[in-house]
Amino acid sequence: xxxxxxxxxxxxxxxxxxxxxxxxxxxxxxxxxxxxxxxxxxxxxxxxxxxxxxxxxxxxxxxxxxxxxxxxxxxxxxxxxxxxxxxxxxxxxxxxxxxxxxxxxxxxxxxxxxxxxxxxxxxxxxxxxxxxxxxxxxxxxxxxxxxxxxxxxxxxxxxxxxxxxxxxxx
Numbered sequence: 001x002x003x004x005x006x007x008x009x010x011x012x013x014x015x016x017x018x019x020x021x022x023x024x025x026x027x028x029x030x031x032x033x034x035x036x037x038x039x040x041x042x043x044x045x046x047x048x049x050x051x052x053x054x055x056x057x058x059x060x061x062x063x064x065x066x067x068x069x070x071x072x073x074x075x076x077x078x079x080x081x082x083x084x085x086x087x088x089x090x091x092x093x094x095x096x097x098x099x100x101x102x103x104x105x106x107x108x109x110x111x112x113x114x115x116x117x118x119x120x121x122x123x124x125x126x127x128x129x130x131x132x133x134x135x136x137x138x139x140x141x142x143x144x145x146x147x148x149x150x151x152x153x154x155x156x157x158x159x160x161x162x163x164x165x166x167x168x169x170x
Contacts, residue, residue: 040126044072046087048080049094055132055169059091078115085122092116093132099145099153109156116164131161133170 042063047056052075064070076083084090092115098108112131119129133154139147154170161168 041067041069042071042088042128044074044087045089045091046074046076046084047091047093048076048078048084049092049132050097051093051095051132051135052091055091055093059089059130063089081115081118081122085119085124085127088127090119090123090127090129091132092119092129095134095153095157096137099134099149100142105149105152105156108153109160112157113160113164116160116166120164120166129164129166131157131166131168133157133168 045059045063047059056073056075060070060073071089074083074087078084078092078094092112094112095108098111116129116131119127123129134150134157137147137150142150158168158170
């Protein structure tokens with residue numbers, strides 16, 4: 001992806017964000033277009049997971065810029081399926097604590113897949129689910145965990161999103 005050359009209004013510029021002191025800078029490429037899934041503006045968005053703070057500000061700012069207005073923002077626990085499913089946009093940003101706690105990528109993916117399908121079953125037809133990958137994590141923050149495990153987690157999270165036909169952002 002060469003980035004936005006200014007000729008395509010639907011293509012978003014790449015932006016760099018510093019996630020936290022112990023996490024390295026990452027680039028977020030907002031090229032996901034939900035026009036094929038939803039034509040109306042998002043009125044509300046809910047964030048759930050252990051890395052929502054890393055994504056919430058970015059998502060809301062981008063939505064405000066491209067929708068010309070900010071949605072109402074809520075936060076919920078991943079196990080509050082009804083609270084999650086009652087929103088237009090459901091952003092699931094999770095997995096960091098599982099990674100740092102030693103859970104395998106396959107085990108975490110099974111847990112995430114169960115949550116995603118519960119939300120799909122309960123959410124309205126116009127709801128859009130966005131599953132985010134893990135941010136890039138510095139070696140210092142990972143400790144003894146090899147960087148390959150982060151890649152395994154992101155691959156597993158992306159596979160869940162693709163299998164459930166929900167949006168994925170990294």
